[in-house]
Amino acid sequence: MKPFLLLASCALVASAWADDNPVPPVAPQDARPATAELSVQPLRMPNGDSAGLLAGSWLVAVDDQWGFGPTVLATAKGNYGGVFVFGVTGQRRWRLGDNTHLAANLTVGAGGGLSSPSLRFGGGLMLRPELQVRHEFGDWYLGAGVAHIRFPSGNVRDTRVTLTVGRMDDFRAFAPRDVGRAGRTYARGGVGFDEIALNGGFYAPRGDTRDRSGRPLTARLGRAGADARQYTAPDTWWGLEAAGAAKGGIDGYMEVLVNAGTDWALFHPRLRLGVQAGLGLGGGGGVDTGSGRLLRAGPTLRWITPWGPSLRLDANRTHATNGHFSVNETRLSLVLPLEGRRGVDARGQDLEEGTVRVQTLAGGVQHHGRVRFKDGSREGITQATLSLTRELGPTWYGTAQGNAAAGGKAGAYAVGLFGMGAQSAARTHGTWRWRTGVEGLVGAAGGGGVVVGGGAVGQLEAWLQLEGTGDLERLRVRLGAGQWGTLRGSGQRSPFVGLSVGYAYGVLGS
Known part of the structure; x- marks a missing residue:
């Protein structure tokens, strides 16, 4: 009995000492410049048609000269709605004056869209070098220059003048080694979003909705x-x-939009009724969206649960500004918070507190061995991949992934996936750590002549990941293998292997 009392006394003393000497929360260890850019470029198609490209990039500085980040390009002019390219941009800057700099970009991407015998995107690989001079106005800048776009295995290529508007900001992040510790910050961390939502629903076409051959689209x-x-x-x-x-x-149809909205409490602060509106680009799947420009607006109902996640029910009308696409949309969303608890400190400053979780932004390639095409053939294809992974705890994580064909004959094929995974604890070997895991994803795919049924697809993957230590602690190299396939109808199945390189950083979560 005495040993037990002695141990209990020691535990009480240790607990009291811990309460009087709490471990202080960690602060972000990494603060570096970041920038968001939006540029426009005219494009002459091989068949003589005129089109226009809109490109959006988010770049994080590695040092004073170099920056890297994801880029999305899409058509916004001409009758080519649905041409999308996803890629990664590297940028080198040279200072020309106090408010002027020269920027050289190289974007490597994958994608494509509406094709014909005279208009081919080949396997989907795209290269886009660009040179611009920019002038800064505080946090904003304007640029003008020249860019060349080329699909090496197709015949789409052109060199034109480009115009860019950009805004400079900061990228703040915690060190990955602080995972699991309490953290505190006075500014948003990571990519800057507060929540992510996964959603599903239906489009109900209106009377003027057509495909590109002029046939009405009437089915839900x-x-x-x-x-x-x-x-x-x-x-x-x-x-x-x-x-x-x-x-x-209409497999192959996709859309990307920017939206904004507001809401008000309905009977209770956690139940909120509001409105939202958006604009963006969409097309593919044979749908006639004209140039691809879309407008969207409608009401939204949001319930913030006491446990953190939220549920949203949205009803929107989406309309193509110069095509034959107009639909009523209903969707249900599961919303997951990405940031910690928000509040104010004793001085009245905005404050965010929570537990440090690791988030990883990665790019890579994925090769599928035998994919079935609509012409009856079976061939291998290579996809470029972009993914964002967020740890929810020591074992579980959530992930979103976008892929686009970059090799083979499936140019314009694209897929978006989201899901969950489980991972082992990291083990150390020399200057590296390693861990294993498995994940399951579902989403939508289409284009490039690939058989995908209605467009619903899924994949299972097992992976091995190497993680750097010391100066390389943010580096992630992942090798994976699994099986991809359709979820409805066509019975399409294909094994795949993938390799990705990621940048890991810490953000606050629950």
Whole structure:
């Protein structure tokens, strides 16, 4: 009995000492410049048609000269709605004066769209070098220069003048080694979004909706997607969303939009009724969206659960500004918070507290061995991949992934996936750590002549990951293998292997 009392006394003393000497929360260890850019470029197609490209990039500085980040390009002019390219941009800057700099970009991407015998995107690989001079106005800058776009295995290529508007900001992050510790920050961390939503629903076509051959689209169409929001106030937000067809014979249709909205308490602070509006680009799947420009607006109902996640029910009307696409949309979303608890400190400054979780932004390649095409052939294809992974705890994580064909004959094939995974604890070997895991994803796919049924697809993957230590602690190299296939109808199945390189950083979570 005495040993037990002695141990209990020691535990009480240790507990009291810990309460009097709490471990202070960690602060972000990494603060570096970042920039968001939006540029426009005219494009002359091989068949003589005129089109216009809109490109959006988010770049994080490695040092004073170099920056890297994801880029999305899409057509916004001409009758080529649905041409999308996803890629990674590297940028080198040279200072020319106090408010002027020279920027050289190289974007490597994958994608494509509407093709014909005279218009070919080949396997989907795209290269886009660009040179611009920019002038800065505080946090903003304007640029003009020249860019060349080329699909090496197709015949789409052109060199034209480009115009860019950009805004400079900061990228703040915690060190990955602080995972699991309490953290505190006075500014948003990571990519800056407060929550991500996974959604599914239906489009109900209106009377003027047509495919590109002029046939009416009347059947209800399934869709699946995801969106991310940043709240500028508890009741006001802006965000980005992407979705694709998952049922109804328009596989290959996808859309990317910027939206904003506000809401008000309805009977209870956690139940909120609001409105939202968005604009963006969409097309593919044979749908006639004209140039691809879309407008969207409608009401939204949001329930913030006491446990953190939220549920949203949205009803929107989406309309192509110069095509034959007009639909009523209904969707249900599961919303997961990405940031910690928000509040104010004793001085009245905005404050965010929570537990440090690791988030990883990665790019890579994925090769599928035998994919079935609509012409009856079976061939291998190579995809470029972009993914964002967020740890929810020591074992579980959530992930979103976008892929586009970059090799083979499936140019214009694209897929968006989201899901969950489980991982082992990291083990150390020399200057590296390693861990294993497995994940399951579902989403929508289409284009490039690949058989995908209505568009709903899924994949299972097992992986091995190497993680750097010391100066390389943010580096992630992952090798994976698994099986991809359709979820409805066609019975398409294909094994795949993948390799990706990622950048890991810490953000606050629950």
